[in-house]
Amino acid sequence: KIPLPSLKRLPKYYSIVCEYYKEGKEYIKSSEISKKLDIDETQVRKDIALLNCAGKPKVGFNINELKRYLEEFLDINNMKDSFLIGTGNLGLAIAKYNGFEKYGLNITALFDTDPHKIGLKVGEKEIFHVSKFPDLAQRMRVKIIILAVPREEAQKMADIAVKAGAKAIWNFAPANIDVPKDVLVINQDLATDFMVLWLQLHNKDLS
Amino acid sequence: KIPLPSLKRLPKYYSIVCEYYKEGKEYIKSSEISKKLDIDETQVRKDIALLNCAGKPKVGFNINELKRYLEEFLDINNMKDSFLIGTGNLGLAIAKYNGFEKYGLNITALFDTDPHKIGLKVGEKEIFHVSKFPDLAQRMRVKIIILAVPREEAQKMADIAVKAGAKAIWNFAPANIDVPKDVLVINQDLATDFMVLWLQLHNKDLS
Ligand SMILES: NC(=O)c1ccc[n+]([C@@H]2O[C@H](COP(=O)([O-])OP(=O)(O)OC[C@H]3O[C@@H](n4cnc5c(N)ncnc54)[C@H](O)[C@@H]3O)[C@@H](O)[C@H]2O)c1
Ligand SMILES: NC(=O)c1ccc[n+]([C@@H]2O[C@H](COP(=O)([O-])OP(=O)(O)OC[C@H]3O[C@@H](n4cnc5c(N)ncnc54)[C@H](O)[C@@H]3O)[C@@H](O)[C@H]2O)c1
Structure with missing residues (x-):
């Protein structure tokens, strides 16, 4: 079970990841997400870890990969x-x-x-x-x-x-x-x- | 400075306190607030403590008092x-x-x-x-x-x-x-x- 505060944040991460994806970016750092949402960076890392998605130190999360994990979690393909x-x-x-x-x-x-x-x-x-x-x-x-x-x-x-x-x-x-x-x-x-x-x-x- | 997550919750507490006030209730427990908002009870206590408003053990917070503290914080009388x-x-x-x-x-x-x-x-x-x-x-x-x-x-x-x-x-x-x-x-x-x-x-x- 995912804690409710994390549930509330994950759709917002997805919105941001989609923007980076549209702009053709390859990676995103948890610091970039935390700045956009004015939240604590360690919180972003903890939330994404709940999805079992790993980032690369200093580089960040692969956009395609993170997007796929989030889409699976949000069950995007299911209307x-x-x-x-x-x-x-x-x-x-x-x-x-x-x-x-x-x-x-x-x-x-x-x-x-x-x-x-x-x-x-x-x-x-x-x-x-x-x-x-x-x-x-x-x-x-x-x-x-x-x-x-x-x-x-x-x-x-x-x-x-x-x-x-x-x-x-x-x-x-x-x-x-x-x-x-x-x-x-x-x-x-x-x-x-x-x-x-x-x-x-x-x-x-x-x- | 009040942390942003607490800032986001305090207006919701005020909404609930106003309901209890309208119903003529005298006290409200942090557990009642936490149940209505599906959040952690200790979080509610910590947030209200930021306003320097004290409750009575087993009884809860005096509605009139808590309402006043929240109104001061939310600057309700200032349009x-x-x-x-x-x-x-x-x-x-x-x-x-x-x-x-x-x-x-x-x-x-x-x-x-x-x-x-x-x-x-x-x-x-x-x-x-x-x-x-x-x-x-x-x-x-x-x-x-x-x-x-x-x-x-x-x-x-x-x-x-x-x-x-x-x-x-x-x-x-x-x-x-x-x-x-x-x-x-x-x-x-x-x-x-x-x-x-x-x-x-x-x-x-x-x-
Ligand atoms: N964020 C959300 O959750 C959410 C929800 C619903 C709608 N929206 C968005 O909100 C916006 C408004 O939605 P709507 O359904 O009312 O749209 P609408 O088309 O019914 O209304 C738009 C209004 O803006 C006016 N307008 C256009 N250009 C203007 C300008 N430069 N200055 C002042 N007024 C101008 C139009 O004359 C019209 O009255 C849209 O961008 C829509 O996508 C967002
Ligand atoms: N929570 C918020 O942030 C927020 C923001 C804006 C409006 N509101 C509320 O949302 C509601 C709608 O606002 P609005 O500006 O669209 O109001 P409105 O008066 O323009 O629209 C209400 C619609 O509901 C219809 N209606 C009435 N009784 C109905 C019933 N039993 N079954 C089906 N339809 C029925 C009416 O015919 C009308 O089309 C209001 O209660 C308003 O207070 C809430």
Whole structure:
């Protein structure tokens, strides 16, 4: 088992390795990764060691090799399907974003209650009425649900998702949703990310 | 100076403490915080100790006291103004989101190039033409800029922001932007957050 803090960093290493790969670079040092992410260099080495990928002293890690190890770990070649509920400004921005492809993440269908939106397409993805969600989620065995609905709708939609077999909910609505123990909920709050930026800018010296 | 990993966690503690405060609870244990965030309990204690806030053994931290210490640290009562450039789906979702208020974060004005959007209002905030940005940023001494423009516009807008006195850029565009050393850039990538969710769901056992 990989510790959670390492799990959170490995996708970021992959992003950086992909950039170096695109630029045709052959090697990358753990110091280069640690500088880009403003983290401790020994931490980078420890994380990569978890993948059993060895570097060369003074030279660093071979880009092709590290990329392959990371792709295996992130299971890049396996499409990770998900459904998105709520196609307002946030839902549409997520549905349109092509940054998910690099990790093999795929939002296959969108759902809403607004009759004006049903049948519209965002790229290849179609907006279905939310009443079609349970049947489609079960038939296509989709386990990851993205919730971009208003706060007051979040719990209700989470219940429907869990009943239809969801195992993970990525929740953007500012609401605490209750789910059974075997369902993972990640509450995404961009406000917390913004606050962290502000703190770094003012890196408070509390002494 | 507070270490960066602790800086990233403290706003999340504040979110949880605010919930307990709203529910009228008197105390909170570090184990309760660690369970909600799936992190190590001793880490929570170490972080809170950085604020010089002491808990009572077996009882936990007094909610009012911990909330006050966190608010002082996060400088909650000091409004943190920012400008947002790019009012497409993502920009509008960010501008509309009321989750920023709890940290005293305030997006005071929005900017775009699309003539159909100029003059529109999102709540109290007005969309100005981007040509007005340098003058307004300098006059209002706004140091934090949120970039929600297409990839190919990101560097150009970052240059304009830096020239107008920006000290931190919260960048959503999938582009590496170059800025002087004294300017902080945080690249936000929701795809990385999504990938971390998937990894937690499948918590790979690499042994
Ligand atoms: N966590 C964050 O960082 C963050 C950032 C921005 C917005 N938000 C939140 O995300 C949510 C969406 O934001 P937005 O700006 O897109 O809002 P929005 O009002 O523009 O969109 C909401 C959409 O959900 C649809 N909807 C309502 N009830 C539904 C239901 N039961 N099933 C399916 N669809 C339903 C509406 O028709 C609409 O299309 C809000 O709760 C907002 O507070 C969170
Ligand atoms: N990092 C992430 O997690 C993430 C998630 C979603 C979207 N995105 C990215 O965020 C950006 C915005 O996404 P969107 O869905 O809102 O796109 P969009 O096309 O809907 O909106 C872009 C907006 O920017 C405006 N614009 C273009 N050039 C401008 C300039 N020079 N100055 C000011 N405004 C300008 C356009 O008029 C439009 O209103 C894109 O680059 C997208 O790839 C990132």
